[in-house]
Amino acid sequence: MINRDIPDIIVGRLPVYLRALRHMQAQEKQTTSSQELGEWVGISAAQIRKDLSQFGEFGKQGTGYNIAFLINKLLEILKLKQIRDVALIGMGDMGHALSRYQGLSDRGFQVTLVFDNDPDKIGERVGHFVVADNREMVNTIRAAGVKVGIICVPASAAQEVANKLIEAGVTAILNYAPISLNVPKGVRVQYLDPAVGLQRMSYYLD
Amino acid sequence: MINRDIPDIIVGRLPVYLRALRHMQAQEKQTTSSQELGEWVGISAAQIRKDLSQFGEFGKQGTGYNIAFLINKLLEILKLKQIRDVALIGMGDMGHALSRYQGLSDRGFQVTLVFDNDPDKIGERVGHFVVADNREMVNTIRAAGVKVGIICVPASAAQEVANKLIEAGVTAILNYAPISLNVPKGVRVQYLDPAVGLQRMSYYLD
DNA sequence: TAGATTGTTAATCGATTAACAATC
DNA sequence: TAGATTGTTAATCGATTAACAATC
DSSP states (O other): OOOSOOOHHHHHHHHHHHHHHHHHHHTTOOEEOHHHHHHHHTOOHHHHHHHHHTTOOOEETTTEEEHHHHHHHHHHHTTOSSOEEEEEEOOSHHHHHHHTOHHHHTTTEEEEEEEESOTTTTTOEETTEEOEEGGGHHHHHHHHTOOEEEEOSOHHHHHHHHHHHHHTTOOEEEEOSSSOOOOOTTOEEEEOOHHHHHHHHHTTOO | OOOSOOOHHHHHHHHHHHHHHHHHHHTTOOEEOHHHHHHHHTOOHHHHHHHHHTTOOOEETTTEEEHHHHHHHHHHHTTOSSOEEEEEEOOSHHHHHHHTOHHHHTTTEEEEEEEESOTTTTTOEETTEEOEEGGGHHHHHHHHTOOEEEEOSOHHHHHHHHHHHHHTTOOEEEEOSSSOOOOOTTOEEEEOOHHHHHHHHHTTOO
16 A cells, blocks of 8 residues: 555654664564554554554564664654754743753754853854854754744744744744644644643542 | 533544634633634534533533633633643653643643653753653553643654553543554543654645 | 524445464 | 454544624
């Protein structure tokens, strides 16, 4: 079966499978089954087989999936066989932490441009890079062809920053600001507001 | 209609509605409609009405929802009319940033206990608190009755930390570590691995 | 009153699960 | 071969949407 139009909810599970497979690989495991992978990530075996079958036949009856092979397929599917440059806006505590976070560059994303609007921060070195002025954002990002942005500014500034990113050609935004962003079709946003996660779980507490 | 057994997917949208309503309130708006709120958060008006109707009749035909009233109802439903203490484990860059993040304490959660296993960090002051030794985690959390934990340690240590949190009575975990956690029924986990969000969006890039 | 918008029902749509023939 | 596990189909389950009477 080849790729027709894959539901986004399936696409969303692939990075989770990938993460688990890498973990198994680090433990020198060679193969796994939908059963085992499912237990690891908390998803039914049937669903994992169904999800993967959207993209091809990656397993073998009787033995399961070769881990290295499946990782490679997932990297292809998710277009992760390249490092992507990322622009990060807002060098507060969170922006700082993310720009230094090894977990991004390990997994396909490298923060190469960082911006802030605070004159005290502009010019500061971060990693190999220097904090640039927000006013240069659109031109610099467009010139660099960067398609991925991370918003770490306060809620009050987030929509305006998003608008500029989109103007600059960014089509994938990771949003740490606690606000829903209005974006045109074709632009994707992933929200990582910690308070939303906590408030959601709060419902189940006493 | 009173609360029977609400699907988690609905519970998960309530904090997003709440966040948008607060934003409207900050702009001095008095009332809103399912239509308007839906446009703001990117969800259909019908769905918002259906979601809210699970918990009561909060609107008025012809005029919509009183914002202050609806906020108050959502706070009640989500059990957010109290400040909850939170334990944070792992004082690396991310843990540091989170422990100082105003956006948590503004919205019902206060980091009051912080732990690390690095002798250089133990004893360090963070906010009004002092970084404690991981080995004290279970006893301290249990004694304080804290039910919410945030994991900011590397993937290699996260499951062990989760086990300790659960042993100490925590039932809601916000997990920044890039790994799926194995937890017993009754314990909830929200995942905030930034790479998963980016990899998911990567599928739609060239 | 006329217009607007709710809460709810029924219809639609989509996602998950169960089951099993195929086959390694 | 016998046992295990895939990929896929059909059945089930759940979530979303459309539509509208009720009513502010």
